[in-house]
Amino acid sequence: MVNRQINLKNAVFAAFILALCLSVPGFTDSYMLRVFNIAWITCLCVLSNYVLLGMCGQNSFAQAGLWGVGAYITANVVMKLGLPPLVALILAGLGSGFLAFVLGFAFFRLRAYYFTFASVGLMTILNGLFMNWTPYTGGALGISNVPSFSLGSLVVKTEKANYYLIFVVCVIAYLLIKKLYNSALGRSFMAIRDNEMAANCLGINSLLTKSIAFGITGILCGVAGALYAFLSGYLSYQTFTYQQSTMYLIMLMLGGTSAPSGAVIGTMIISLLQEWVRPLQNYMQLFYGLGIVLLMIVQPEGILGGGRALYEKWLSRRKPASTVAQ
Amino acid sequence: MRNGSAAENRPVLSLSKVSKRFGGVVAANEVSFNLYAGEVLGLIGPNGAGKTTLINLITGVTPADEGVITLFERDVTKLPTHTRAKLGIVRTFQHPRILDRCDVYTNLAVGADLASRRRAATRSGRQARLEQLLELAGLDEVNLRDPIDKLSYGQQKLLEVVRAMLSEPVVLLLDEPAAGLNRAEMAHIVKLISLATADKIAVLLIEHAMDLVMSICHRVTVLNFGQQITTGSPAEVQNDPQVIQAYLGGAASAAR
Numbered sequence: 383m384v385n386r387q388i389n390l391k392n393a394v395f396a397a398f399i400l401a402l403c404l405s406v407p408g409f410t411d412s413y414m415l416r417v418f419n420i421a422w423i424t425c426l427c428v429l430s431n432y433v434l435l436g437m438c439g440q441n442s443f444a445q446a447g448l449w450g451v452g453a454y455i456t457a458n459v460v461m462k463l464g465l466p467p468l469v470a471l472i473l474a475g476l477g478s479g480f481l482a483f484v485l486g487f488a489f490f491r492l493r494a495y496y497f498t499f500a501s502v503g504l505m506t507i508l509n510g511l512f513m514n515w516t517p518y519t520g521g522a523l524g525i526s527n528v529p530s531f532s533l534g535s536l537v538v539k540t541e542k543a544n545y546y547l548i549f550v551v552c553v554i555a556y557l558l559i560k561k562l563y564n565s566a567l568g569r570s571f572m573a574i575r576d577n578e579m580a581a582n583c584l585g586i587n588s589l590l591t592k593s594i595a596f597g598i599t600g601i602l603c604g605v606a607g608a609l610y611a612f613l614s615g616y617l618s619y620q621t622f623t624y625q626q627s628t629m630y631l632i633m634l635m636l637g638g639t640s641a642p643s644g645a646v647i648g649t650m651i652i653s654l655l656q657e658w659v660r661p662l663q664n665y666m667q668l669f670y671g672l673g674i675v676l677l678m679i680v681q682p683e684g685i686l687g688g689g690r691a692l693y694e695k696w697l698s699r700r701k702p703a704s705t706v707a708q
Numbered sequence: 709m710r711n712g713s714a715a716e717n718r719p720v721l722s723l724s725k726v727s728k729r730f731g732g733v734v735a736a737n738e739v740s741f742n743l744y745a746g747e748v749l750g751l752i753g754p755n756g757a758g759k760t761t762l763i764n765l766i767t768g769v770t771p772a773d774e775g776v777i778t779l780f781e782r783d784v785t786k787l788p789t790h791t792r793a794k795l796g797i798v799r800t801f802q803h804p805r806i807l808d809r810c811d812v813y814t815n816l817a818v819g820a821d822l823a824s825r826r827r828a829a830t831r832s833g834r835q836a837r838l839e840q841l842l843e844l845a846g847l848d849e850v851n852l853r854d855p856i857d858k859l860s861y862g863q864q865k866l867l868e869v870v871r872a873m874l875s876e877p878v879v880l881l882l883d884e885p886a887a888g889l890n891r892a893e894m895a896h897i898v899k900l901i902s903l904a905t906a907d908k909i910a911v912l913l914i915e916h917a918m919d920l921v922m923s924i925c926h927r928v929t930v931l932n933f934g935q936q937i938t939t940g941s942p943a944e945v946q947n948d949p950q951v952i953q954a955y956l957g958g959a960a961s962a963a964r
């Protein structure tokens with residue numbers, strides 16, 4: 383009974399959030415809508431960070447690189463091979479995912495935090511490739527005029543159409559991650575995060591499982607890259623940078639690593655904040671730095687953790703009788 | 709327990725001259741024993757005797773220097789830990805290793821996941837098995853959606869045994885499951901071990917609480933400085949002067 387009530391409450395809340403998100407194109411101009419589109423694409427990468435760091439406890443700085451891999455695969459598949467955009471999107475996800483999975487096998491052989499070091503190296507190498515591998519990346523000039531996404535005769539050209547496309551992909555990714563959380567694979571990620579030795583003794587293969595987590599990261603970032611290529615039409619190595627990877631991490635830390643909604647909250651707050659305080663752009667790095675340090679001291683679980691603490695405080699204040707009774 | 713057909717007399721787990729050295733410390737010195745289905749083999753010895761090390765060697769957490777470990781006559785000595793677990797060698801830890809950021813349900817489910825991964829037939833359907841084990845462990849009142857740190861230390865140790873048993877193990881290695889538990893919790897441990905033997909699981913039990921060892925072990929083997937002193941029935945071992953000497957040290961000799 384109580385459970386049903388909670389479920390109903392959750393459903394109403396989810397419906398409200400969904401309606402709010404779907405109505406965004408109704409009250410924004412095309413500039414602001416572009417900001418939202420980029421934010422949702424970013425959200426996919428931050429969600430991938432949630433899977434790898436939040437669930438599996440492994441920290442990578444290569445996400446922006448994998449994002450770029452997805453984007454360049456898309457451009458090449460559509461423009462050089464002439465295949466349909468949907469095929470390019472799928473190949474971008476699979477290609478970037480496969481690359482991450484295979485590299486995961488090499489990197490996770492290294493102990494503990496050396497994976498993070500290796501990911502920094504990977505980010506640097508990928509960025510170098512984007513800048514120099516001219517036949518496939520356009521080198522320093524980049525790739526222009528990537529066609530828009532289309533499905534048959536349906537062309538996703540306008541900012542608004544792109545919004546719905548990107549948002550739907552985000553919702554699908556979010557639901558799949560929720561499903562992952564409640565699956566044996568998701569539990570094996572969390573077991574590795576919380577106690578690797580116990581995980582091994584419960585039949586979980588660390589190397590394989592971590593590589594799968596990194597592979598999923600690659601898929602999400604790759605798909606994000608494809609969406610970015612379709613949306614922007616122009617790819618430059620200056621987009622897919624180490625700084626961008628750091629940004630994903632900051633967004634996740636701000637939102638909180640305990641649930642995928644943390645990734646969404648963190649991404650949206652920072653993406654929109656960046657717009658609203660654009661005049662102060664030069665000081666943003668400083669704000670982030672100070673903000674994150676403060677956050678880690680005051681509420682290391684991010685906004686999600688802070689929200690939960692407030693909620694529990696409110697519950698205990700509302701029903702003081704039951705606490706006394708115990 | 710162990711009588712009757714020839715098939716039942718085949719050991720499940722077998723250690724043959726297994727040794728492990730840590731620098732100058734000999735933690736296991738040519739240890740050999742057989743473990744049979746449905747029996748509880750007690751492993752006792754003073755602190756630092758090498759009991760935990762032996763479980764680490766059997767599970768592959770630490771590699772053996774020498775010797776052979778077989779499961780149903782298959783050599784598992786060189787296999788990685790997760791593979792051994794998938795073959796049915798499952799353990800608990802002296803200090804509980806729970807998933808501290810997960811809820812109670814997830815902590816239990818990772819055990820059941822191992823059963824699915826190794827395609828072990830669940831004895832009575834997953835949900836029924838879970839309920840049965842939780843009741844025996846005295847954890848049936850616990851809300852499965854609670855964070856794990858709401859459980860007491862004793863409950864966490866009991867949960868570890870339940871988690872191990874949910875994986876439908878062939879060999880169950882228990883490292884001091886009753887240490888730090890109160891009387892009531894200890895009774896739950898006994899119930900769980902009884903179920904394990906009834907289910908024909910081969911149990912290796914490290915324990916300091918001698919009354920527990922004496923009441924539920926079919927055989928006991930005694931370790932001192934990595935050396936096996938003796939193996940026998942609880943009564944035989946209890947009265948072995950060598951054991952009294954090793955286990956109680958100077959105190960016993962002085963008392964006599």
Ligand SMILES: Nc1ncnc2c1ncn2[C@@H]1O[C@H](COP(=O)(O)OP(=O)(O)OP(=O)(O)O)[C@@H](O)[C@H]1O
Nearest residue numbers: 730733735753754755756757758759760761762802
């Ligand atoms: N990983 C390790 N590295 C070095 N030495 C170790 C290691 N593990 C155990 N030892 C040493 O091996 C010996 C046996 O330790 P072990 O933990 O197996 O004893 P134990 O019988 O389980 O003792 P207790 O009853 O206190 O749990 C000790 O001298 C210990 O210091």
Ligand SMILES: [Mg+2]
Nearest residue numbers: 759760761802
């Ligand atoms: Mg020990």
